[in-house]
Amino acid sequence: MALIPQPPQGVPRAGHMIVCGDDALAERLAAELTTVYRERVTLVVPPTRTNGSPTTRRAAALVSRVQAVMNRAETSAADQDPAAPHVIEAADPDEATLTAAAVRDAAALALVHDDDETNIHAALAARRLNPRLRLVIRLYNRRLGQHLEELLDQAAVLAVPGLDPDALDTSTTVLSDADTAAPALAATAVAGTSKVVQADGLLLRAVERTPPGDSQVADTGMCTLALLSSTTSDPAGAEGSDTSGREAPLLLPDDDAVAAARGRGMVVLEAVAHTAPAPPPRRLTGRAVPVGALFSRRLLWSLAGLAACVLGVAVATWLTTGDHPVHAAYLTVLDVFAIDDPALDGPLARQLLQLIAGLAGLLFLPVLLAAVLEALGTFRTASVLRRPPRGLAGHVVLLGLGKVGTRVLARLTELRIPVVCVEKDPDARGIPLARRLRVPTVIGDVTEEGVLDSAEIRRAHSLLALASNDTTNLEAALYARSVRPDLRVTLRLYDDGFAAVVHRTLRAAHPRAVTRSRSVSTLAAPAFAGAMMGRQVLGAIPVERRVLLFAALNVAGHSQLEGRTIAESFRPGSWRVLALDTAAPGERLPDLAATPAPDRTGRVGGLVWDLHPGYVLRAEDRVVLAATRQGLAELLGRQPRARTRLVGEP
Numbered sequence: 171m172a173l174i175p176q177p178p179q180g181v182p183r184a185g186h187m188i189v190c191g192d193d194a195l196a197e198r199l200a201a202e203l204t205t206v207y208r209e210r211v212t213l214v215v216p217p218t219r220t221n222g223s224p225t226t227r228r229a230a231a232l233v234s235r236v237q238a239v240m241n242r243a244e245t246s247a248a249d250q251d252p253a254a255p256h257v258i259e260a261a262d263p264d265e266a267t268l269t270a271a272a273v274r275d276a277a278a279l280a281l282v283h284d285d286d287e288t289n290i291h292a293a294l295a296a297r298r299l300n301p302r303l304r305l306v307i308r309l310y311n312r313r314l315g316q317h318l319e320e321l322l323d324q325a326a327v328l329a330v331p332g333l334d335p336d337a338l339d340t341s342t343t344v345l346s347d348a349d350t351a352a353p354a355l356a357a358t359a360v361a362g363t364s365k366v367v368q369a370d371g372l373l374l375r376a377v378e379r380t381p382p383g384d385s386q387v388a389d390t391g392m393c394t395l396a397l398l399s400s401t402t403s404d405p406a407g408a409e410g411s412d413t414s415g416r417e418a419p420l421l422l423p424d425d426d427a428v429a430a431a432r433g434r435g436m437v438v439l440e441a442v443a444h445t446a447p448a449p450p451p452r453r454l455t456g457r458a459v460p461v462g463a464l465f466s467r468r469l470l471w472s473l474a475g476l477a478a479c480v481l482g483v484a485v486a487t488w489l490t491t492g493d494h495p496v497h498a499a500y501l502t503v504l505d506v507f508a509i510d511d512p513a514l515d516g517p518l519a520r521q522l523l524q525l526i527a528g529l530a531g532l533l534f535l536p537v538l539l540a541a542v543l544e545a546l547g548t549f550r551t552a553s554v555l556r557r558p559p560r561g562l563a564g565h566v567v568l569l570g571l572g573k574v575g576t577r578v579l580a581r582l583t584e585l586r587i588p589v590v591c592v593e594k595d596p597d598a599r600g601i602p603l604a605r606r607l608r609v610p611t612v613i614g615d616v617t618e619e620g621v622l623d624s625a626e627i628r629r630a631h632s633l634l635a636l637a638s639n640d641t642t643n644l645e646a647a648l649y650a651r652s653v654r655p656d657l658r659v660t661l662r663l664y665d666d667g668f669a670a671v672v673h674r675t676l677r678a679a680h681p682r683a684v685t686r687s688r689s690v691s692t693l694a695a696p697a698f699a700g701a702m703m704g705r706q707v708l709g710a711i712p713v714e715r716r717v718l719l720f721a722a723l724n725v726a727g728h729s730q731l732e733g734r735t736i737a738e739s740f741r742p743g744s745w746r747v748l749a750l751d752t753a754a755p756g757e758r759l760p761d762l763a764a765t766p767a768p769d770r771t772g773r774v775g776g777l778v779w780d781l782h783p784g785y786v787l788r789a790e791d792r793v794v795l796a797a798t799r800q801g802l803a804e805l806l807g808r809q810p811r812a813r814t815r816l817v818g819e820p
Contacts (some may be wrong), residue, residue, distance in 0.1 A: 187702055188271050189255075190263040191213040191282035194664055195308070195347055198695040199280055200255050206802040207699060211255035212271045214263055263292040268299060278304040278702040280345075285544070290318065293342075297322050305342045306701045310573055315344030345700040347694035350578035354693055354712055355634065356585065358660050376711060377440045383530055383586045393748060394428050395796055396421045396713045398435035419714045421798050424742040437713055439748070439796075450596060472537050480506055483523055490519040504533040555601070558590050558610040563629035564707035565590050565796050569616055569646050570637035571600030574603055574662070574690050578636060583607050590625045592616055616646045623653075632658035639666060644672060651680055660686040686713060696799055703806040718754045719797050720748075726789040737783035744801030747787070751793040 187209045189200045196215065260267040263281065268509065279296050283287040286309050293307050305322060309315040322342040324624070388504055397420040420427060428436070480502060488498035499746060505527035513520045565588035568579060575591075576599050582589050591604050591611040594711040604611045614621040633650045635643035640663050647659045659676070663669040671688035676685045693710055696719050700707030708720040725731045731739045731747070740746050777794065787793065798803065 184273070185277045186210040186212055186256075186272070188212045188268075188273060188276050189282065191281065191284075191308075192216050193282075193284055194689075194691040195282045195694060195698070196280075198691045199282060199698050202695045202699040203702065204255055206799045207703065207806065212258060212276075213255045214258045214260055215272055216269060217260060219352055255393055262288065263295075265295045267297065268292065268296055273303065274300045276300065276303060278306065278704070280306040280308075281304075282308040282698065282700055286314070293318070293322060297325050297329075297342075301326045304702065304704055306698055307342065307344045307696070307753045308347060309344050310346055312346065312349070313343075313565055315346070318342070318346050341704065345662055345694070345698055345701060346577075347698075348573045348577040348701065349631040349692040350697050350709060351574060351688070351690040352581045353709070354726045355574070355660065355662075355688055355690075356434050356581040356587075356634070357689065358634075358712075374697065375440050376437050378435050378437055393439040393746070393796075394423060394436055395439055395711075395718060395746075397423050397427065397431045398437065399714060419716060420743070421713060421716060421718055422738070422741075422743055422746050422796060424803075427742070437711075437718075469537070469540055472540065476534050476537060478528060480527070483527045487520070487523050490517070490523070498550070502527055506534065555605055555611040555613070556608055558612065558624065558626050562586065562588070562590070562610070563627050564631045565626070565629075566623070567592060567625045567630045567633045567641065567650075569593075569633065569635045570662075571598045571604065571611075572636070572638055573599060575636045576600035576603055578634065579603060579607075579609065580731060583609070590630070592621060592625050616642060622646065622649055627651050627657075630654070630657065632660065634660045636662045640668065646738070647685075648673075648674070648808060651676065651683065655658065655680050656683050658684045660688060662690065663687045664689055664691070693717065696802075700802060700806070708804075719799065719802055721793060721797060722751075722794055722795065723805065725787045725791040725793060728804060731787050731793070732789050734781060734786070736781050736785050739787060741801065743798065745795050745797035745805060746791045747781065747795045749777045750781055750787075751792040751794070752778055755790050 187203050189196055189203070189211060191197075191199070192215065196213065200211050200213045205213045229793075235386045258267065258271055260270075263283070268279075273296055281292050281296075283289050283292075289307050291308060293305055296303055296305060303326075307315070307318065309318070316542070319342045326342075378398065409491060411440065423431070467725050483505075484495075484499040484502040487493070487502055488495050491498060493501070502523075503526045508531055511689045513524050516524075549804060567590050568575060569580070569592045571591055571593040572581065575593075577591060579591065579600055580603065589609050591609055593601065593611065593613060595601075596613050601611070603609075611624075612621060612624045614624070616622060626651050633647065635646045637646075643661045647661055650657050650659060654819075661669070661672065663672065669689070673685055673687050676683070693712060695708040696710050696717055700719065700721055708722065710717045710719050712718075723731075730741070730745075736747055
């Protein structure tokens with residue numbers, strides 16, 4: 171039975187947002203909608219286990235805790251403090267709970283439980299209660315998510331007969347927090363400076379660099395997305411957790427700020443391309459069986475030597491006996507397998523060749539047996555996890571093969587980066603993937619001595635600690651730094667305050683090493699919030715301890731964009747238009763991530779990235795823009811805000 175508190179001023183009102191979840195993503199998403207988008211939020215959480223803790227006090231504590239990890243610099247000074255979300259405690263988001271949360275009057279519902287089945291059941295019930303509801307569902311199974319989107323959207327259209335589907339303000343978006351965060355985590359571990367946003371086929375890649383001169387930035391024609399708070403000479407300090415004595419990071423700077431940023435690191439948009447699917451791993455089935463995968467090199471050389479010996483005996487028999495070459499080869503094969511009669515009355519040369527062939531036959535038998543055993547062993551170990559090979563160096567040690575670790579492993583494999591996985595649970599979600607991709611994997615508790623050594627941590631390039639336990643990740647990082655002080659380390663930590671302390675401590679102890687701390691929920695929450703507002707968020711990249719979003723947006727209805735030029739629509743620190751979809755409105759793809767490959771002119775589908783500053787944005791245009799949290803919230807917000815002067819305005 172759900173516990174439904176009824177505070178006097180906390181009853182949900184029409185047009186509110188509902189978030190149902192049981193982990194950190196739900197908390198951060200509620201705070202994102204409340205503090206950034208200024209929305210009225212109803213949060214449905216499992217019942218608290220703490221006796222004597224009122225629900226209203228729990229809600230206030232939840233918002234204050236999550237607000238502490240958000241950057242207050244992105245919040246406008248004209249905004250007032252957001253109201254705490256209305257909290258409903260319920261074991262499951264069933265139909266009764268959704269009704270109590272006023273789902274019939276809600277604008278959007280986010281189902282972010284860690285269990286896919288729970289989210290699916292709640293989505294079906296919510297669509298039945300409110301066909302106009304905008305649904306955002308967290309699912310790990312991507313194929314199932316595509317089918318679910320089509321099913322729920324079709325159900326919404328059929329539930330409102332006689333209404334134009336385009337006029338129905340409803341949509342279903344299926345997202346995965348692991349997919350959202352995996353590209354950034356993988357890039358951080360590999361290079362420490364690369365940042366990618368990948369949604370299906372669309373790839374936006376950015377890099378951190380310190381320009382040698384201001385003119386070179388302008389000559390490249392690349393967009394500067396951010397100015398970092400520290401220079402590249404201090405890689406461990408480019409995290410923004412301790413900005414004392416240094417300038418704070420600046421997102422989406424204007425040309426004057428870029429020109430004045432001498433010696434500061436920059437995040438620059440480097441490339442926009444379409445990624446091809448990674449080739450499937452080699453298997454032992456197919457038209458051509460890879461011989462090298464079946465037999466060892468030593469065995470192959472042994473077989474080659476014996477074949478050369480038999481060939482030599484056959485040639486010698488042909489030359490000494492004068493027989494036909496085919497008959498001479500036939501006699502040699504019979505001698506090798508000891509089938510022919512002994513040449514007692516034959517010439518001396520024939521007798522000697524027969525002895526040599528017999529000796530070769532004796533040597534051939536154990537080699538043939540070894541080949542059979544090796545082939546059987548290869549097929550048997552094809553389903554067994556590989557051990558790290560001897561002499562392995564320059565690889566990434568990936569700790570944890572849960573939901574996030576599995577996606578990061580797939581991403582690193584696509585980039586052809588050597589990986590060694592460490593996992594405590596032999597039945598973890600990513601074990602089958604590691605087995606199929608033939609990735610070396612160590613099964614063991616990383617807190618036990620020798621486990622990281624088995625992963626060749628002393629010769630590794632970086633450590634990517636993605637276990638679900640912060641203490642485990644920290645212990646692994648500390649041990650890795652004790653054996654390799656210069657090792658690149660990326661930690662998955664939930665609490666940002668704890669992450670800042672860890673970052674400063676590791677930087678002080680190892681100033682020449684690179685340390686990064688990332689939160690999956692922090693990277694994923696902006697994409698979920700943008701989807702709840704009815705817009706497509708392609709992805710997010712971390713800029714120190716902030717997040718920069720890439721989103722697709724229709725210009726119609728946005729006074730900050732419509733009727734303005736590209737230069738006039740640019741608001742430093744808030745948003746910047748990057749690309750324009752030139753396809754006709756009736757021919758546009760619903761998902762920009764599914765844009766086809768470049769045409770003969772080199773243009774990527776209908777997207778144009780090299781925009782003229784004087785182009786005037788029209789109502790029928792659709793653009794791709796980079797935005798901060800607060801900037802995107804202002805563009806998508808449904809409530810009036812204080813107006814801020816745009817570039818080019820008097």
